[in-house]
Each structure stands twice: as structure tokens, then as C-alpha cells.
Amino acid sequence: MKLRKRLLNRSVNPEAFRDDFFPFEIAWFVTLVCNLSCPYCFIPRNLPRDLPELNLVKVLKKLKEKKIFRIDVLGGEPFLRKKTIIDLAKNCEHFGVVYRSTSTNGLIYDEEIAEALRNLKYRHILQISLDATNPKTHFVVRKNKNFDLILKNTSRYIRKGLHVMLSMTLTKHNVDEIEKFTRLAENLGVEMISYGGFMPLGRGKEVENWHLDFTAMRNAYERIKALKTSLQVVLPNDIYGQTCAAGVGRAAMLPNGDLYPCSMLLGFPEARIGNLFDKKLNKYNNPWFIKMSAYKVPKKCDECSLPPICDCACKAITYDRFGDFSEHEPFCQLGGSKPVKK
Numbered sequence: 001m002k003l004r005k006r007l008l009n010r011s012v013n014p015e016a017f018r019d020d021f022f023p024f025e026i027a028w029f030v031t032l033v034c035n036l037s038c039p040y041c042f043i044p045r046n047l048p049r050d051l052p053e054l055n056l057v058k059v060l061k062k063l064k065e066k067k068i069f070r071i072d073v074l075g076g077e078p079f080l081r082k083k084t085i086i087d088l089a090k091n092c093e094h095f096g097v098v099y100r101s102t103s104t105n106g107l108i109y110d111e112e113i114a115e116a117l118r119n120l121k122y123r124h125i126l127q128i129s130l131d132a133t134n135p136k137t138h139f140v141v142r143k144n145k146n147f148d149l150i151l152k153n154t155s156r157y158i159r160k161g162l163h164v165m166l167s168m169t170l171t172k173h174n175v176d177e178i179e180k181f182t183r184l185a186e187n188l189g190v191e192m193i194s195y196g197g198f199m200p201l202g203r204g205k206e207v208e209n210w211h212l213d214f215t216a217m218r219n220a221y222e223r224i225k226a227l228k229t230s231l232q233v234v235l236p237n238d239i240y241g242q243t244c245a246a247g248v249g250r251a252a253m254l255p256n257g258d259l260y261p262c263s264m265l266l267g268f269p270e271a272r273i274g275n276l277f278d279k280k281l282n283k284y285n286n287p288w289f290i291k292m293s294a295y296k297v298p299k300k301c302d303e304c305s306l307p308p309i310c311d312c313a314c315k316a317i318t319y320d321r322f323g324d325f326s327e328h329e330p331f332c333q334l335g336g337s338k339p340v341k342k
Contacts, residue, residue: 023251025070034076038142042202044267051256060095070098079108089116101125106150114160127165133180165192171210194234264316295325
């Protein structure tokens with residue numbers, strides 16, 4: 001009960017404590033199967049790739065019932081589930097669900113998928129992750145030689161009339177290519193570009209040395225802010241000084257309907273808060289979830305200029321490194337990754 005009161009004191013909407021409350025948007029992993037094996041992927045190796053998939057109409061009915069009105073589709077590689085994507089695009093609006101975006105690695109071009117996404121009533125964002133400006137860097141960060149194919153498919157989706165965003169996950173291997181990546185995106189004719197920090201979770205923990213230190217991250221952020229481009233530049237949401245939306249405003253859903261507060265917490269079984277088809281989520285009777293929700297980012301993070309691309313105050317990173325949600329100093333050079341002395 002004390003923790004619940006702490007949550008209310010941190011600007012969590014009291015409505016979120018209702019037994020029938022569900023987050024209003026879902027990051028839906030329609031499959032965990034992928035045609036790539038990127039070293040930095042935050043999906044853990046031990047998460048089963050053969051999870052049973054749900055009937056789409058039943059999912060949409062349940063989304064409507066739970067008043068979840070917006071979804072983003074991820075994977076694995078979502079386009080390996082062609083029928084699911086097409087059926088979702090054709091039926092979501094009937095159930096009052098906004099199908100906002102799909103994240104793909106760009107290795108697959110499918111005319112029928114493109115047509116279905118283009119015909120959505122609301123503006124749909126096709127996010128294509130590239131992470132490089134040349135075949136050599138692309139092979140280093142993604143262990144794949146099809147760089148030119150991704151460029152070709154990106155152009156084909158643009159010509160088809162889709163709203164395309166090209167994205168780069170910043171690591172030590174590609175951070176020097178920020179400006180070149182912007183020029184490449186301009187030449188391709190995409191509408192948006194996104195830059196995000198590498199999260200050393202899941203398989204990414206095996207290449208944690210790819211992570212940018214504070215100085216490199218600050219330099220990257222200054223370069224991104226200084227970009228002169230007509231493209232819309234998208235950075236991760238600034239959660240600092242605010243209540244994290246994990247499990248309250250947003251949740252991640254696996255192919256079988258299991259729900260987690262955040263995509264970055266899929267590797268922690270204890271983070272599961274229920275299933276889409278449960279009558280109510282086991283959130284506020286779950287001590288783990290309550291502690292996560294009550295955790296406040298370090299004060300130094302509130303005052304820092306780096307939030308959009310820095311993960312040092314991310315709750316998933318905090319839990320992974322310390323195994324709990326007690327108060328800690330920032331992980332960067334500003335703090336030193338030490339527990340706070342009471």
C-alpha cells in the first residue's frame with residue numbers, strides 16, 4: 001500500500017489502479033522469428049521463438065474490449081508473418097485500433113503488404129532499421145551482406161507511397177556515420193530518420209563493449225542536434241523527470257498474448273504482468289511491478305542534457321545491472337554506478 005501511494009505521488013494516473021485498467025497502446029511482437037541475427041538485439045536467446053500465435057480477429061476484439069486503441073508491430077521480422085500483417089491492416093480500423101507503425105529490417109519487399117499498409121486510413125510509419133551507411137559497417141553491426149538489397153527495398157516502399165523512417169541504433173561501430181546516414185536517408189527520399197542508443201540487454205549483453213560512454217554519447221547528441229536536414233529527426237522519448245509509461249500507458253505483447261511492461265523487459269520472466277485475455281492485469285498486486293513503477297530516476301539524470309539517446313536511467317537497464325529498483329547513482333561518469341547511501 002505504501003508503494004501504491006508513492007506511485008500516486010509521482011503523477012501516475014489514479015485510473016491506472018482500477019482492476020480493469022489496461023495500457024492504451026501496445027508494442028506487439030507478432031513473431032520472434034527473424035531472418036537476421038544481429039549481435040546487439042535486445043531479444044534474449046532463451047526466449048522461445050515458437051510461441052503459439054493468436055487468432056487475429058480474437059486479438060482485435062480483445063483490444064477493442066480493453067480500449068487499447070493504438071499498436072506498433074515489431075519482431076523478430078514482422079514481414080515473415082505476411083498474412084498476419086495484411087489481415088491486421090485490413091481489419092484493425094473496423095475494431096477502432098490504430099495500426100501506427102511496423103518495424104522491419106528491410107530484407108523483404110512484398111507488394112501485397114505494401115498495398116495493405118498504404119491503404120490504412122491513418123498515417124502508418126514503416127520503420128526500416130539500417131544502422132550503417134556502407135556494406136562494411138552493415139556487416140559488422142548486423143552480420144549480413146544484403147546492405148544494397150535493403151536500400152533497394154526501401155526505395156520500393158517509398159515509391160509505393162508508404163511513409164518511411166530510416167533508423168540507426170548508435171554503437172561504437174557506426175557513431176561516426178551520423179551525418180553520412182542523414183545524407184543517405186535524404187538521397188533515398190525517406191520522410192524521417194531516427195537515432196537511438198544501443199541497449200545492452202538480451203543478446204546485446206554479449207557485445208556490451210559496443211555501448212557508447214558518456215563522452216561519446218554527448219558528442220553524438222550534439223552532432224544530431226546540429227544536423228541540417230529537411231527530414232524529421234526522431235529521438236527516443238524523453239522519460240527523465242517523468243513517470244515511465246511502462247505497463248501504465250504502454251505495454252509489450254508477445255505472439256501468445258503475454259504482456260510485459262516494456263519491450264526491454266522481455267528477458268525477465270518476473271516482469272510478466274499477465275495476458276491480453278486475462279480479465280485483469282496482475283500489476284498492482286505484483287510487488288515487482290509496483291517497485292518498478294515507483295522507481296525514480298537519479299536527480300542528476302533529470303538535470304542532464306542527454307535524455308533522448310541515453311539509457312542510463314532506463315528502468316530495464318537499472319534492474320538488469322543491480323537486480324532491483326533501489327536508488328542508484330547514474331551509470332555514466334556523472335555518477336559512478338553506485339547504490340545511494342541511506
